[in-house]
Amino acid sequence: MTQTNIVVSPATDAFAQTARLRIGVDVGGTKIEGVLVDADEHALRGGVGVRVLDSVRVPARRGERQVVEDVSTVVNAMMHSEAALHVSDDNDSGMSRFVGVGIGTPGRVDSAAGVVENIANLDVSRLDISNEIGAACGLSVRVENDVNAAALGAYALIGGGNHVGHDVNISDDTDDTVAFLNLGTGLAAGILRNGRLDHGSSGVVGEIGHIPVERHRWQCPCGQCGCLETAAGGGAIIRQWPQANPPMPDVLAKASDPSSPDYELAMDVKRTVIGAIADAIDILAVTVDPRVIMIGGGTARTGEPLMAAIQEELCRREKNSRFIESLHLCDRLFLVPGTEPVGAIGAALSA
Template sequence: MAIQSQESELHGGSYRIGVDVGGTKIEAVLLAEGNRVIRSARIPARHGNEAVIDDIVTVASRVCEDDFTQVEALGIGTPGQVNHVSGHVDNIVNLEVTSLDMGPLVAERTGVHAHVENDVNAAALGAAAALGGSSVLPGTVAFLNFGTGLAAGLVQDGVLLHGASGAAGEVGHIPVEPHRFKCPCGQYGCLETVCSGASVARLWPSANPAMPDLIRRAKRREAKAVDVLDMVVRAIGDTIQIVAQSVDPAVIILGGGMAKTGEPLVQVITAELRRREAQCRFLESLDLPSRLRLAPLDQPVGAIGAALAV
């Protein structure tokens, strides 16, 4: 188990714990005032309901040294279909969980109410906090998660927007992509079939990670790379416009594994948006490229956001 501790003893006051459940590891942070991470811990993820609950309780206990009395809030971010009101989670495919009362079971073991969010929402809030310094970025913030799948998390003045059924920001399954690939959801042409991390890996299998290599080769004018990058970046442009023109965010954060490509990705997206702006005065007036930010790579945004989502 990896534990980092910047402060050995807690000095009264109130703390928040955030736990990020991933497909391969489970990570926790202890947050003090001003959203400062003062401790973190990480363990490999195991499969099955009991192991998942055990692991969440283990990492949470580590960061507060088994003393939950000073913990005012405990939040968990997880893949799967999350009911953020009840704390129930269905279908965490990578961890072999089909149905789990995650929030109530963790609360029972820790004595602290445990709030559960989907992992994209948690990362959205965590990234908005990390970019905001001591407070979460104000106003409307959109976080685009180019992970295995494609989804957005929407934050309004530090509060997550869930919608009526928790589906706000599920832009990956909007079926507007012109190549009309079949999506596992049953539709054809979902944005996720072209511009998620998994899709880019499928479209450009010659390198892992795919995106940096794809951009490099397209810059060298390799014909196949130019075609594939064009397809991917157009879908990203559509995704950004759909989110931007729906909620008009002041900041659009690029996150998920694909965003680790960094500045080269921002550059190709900016070029695509500028190309569109040249055809549309309205779009030009929005100046979307100026709103783009990369999610910070040096901070555990999923765990931080889980702590703040409570």
């Protein structure tokens, strides 16, 4: 199902002439991951693979100073990686080998200002992260919302998904829209138009997890009630199914086993979670109309059983609605392999 374009390999002389290195950093709630990437412009259009030359991972610590230190450590490790030293010719062994650094982070990100606010899991209220990291490493730094970064990484990883769906004919004059639905701690989407991120007017594009669909139901930290995220966000799934970690594989296994004492309860949770994910797919289809909806994030690591449950729900909706049937939602879905560091790769590509 997947077409992996990423290879981790030592740099070769053939690549050395054209190498343009990018460093990507994915700031997570428990770890900070960095990659050293060699990619040309075509990679952003999903045309050519991205080469991950090296990677590093450190535990994430709470606090603004700690986040700056940890990101700096990761960037430094990638700048001085053996692989980076190999990718240079005699005339170019310095900083000019690097395009720059991209950082993907949760929280509210203002890419233009280089600032991130409210990374709740890391006790960060405001961080001028582009300037701070830029001053520390001497490279230009771009900060991007983590879901947007993962969208870019996933797009490069699956080659733009050009082999997904039907009647695909993409040329330079054709608008191509692709969405990445992140089933992570939160629920949000990144939107790519012709390989470029759509930020909207204020950066809020894709925050579909905060669309309220069941106002009578659960309170959301955003202040509303019944947001999609309160049903299908990572925390919401754990709340509904605290007896297993990760919860989703266990929910789907018990819901497919009528002899299980937890069968009814698991069916109920499955309906809630999968229903909200299907709502999110439906919303993306009618508001953004993406050719491909890439599904990624922690919950997506459940893999094929999750995709089967989503497709089953979408088929059920198609049977009840000619309109939904006409959207061909199942044909647009693509599961992003959970083994690749799409967040860090995408951050590098945003640099």
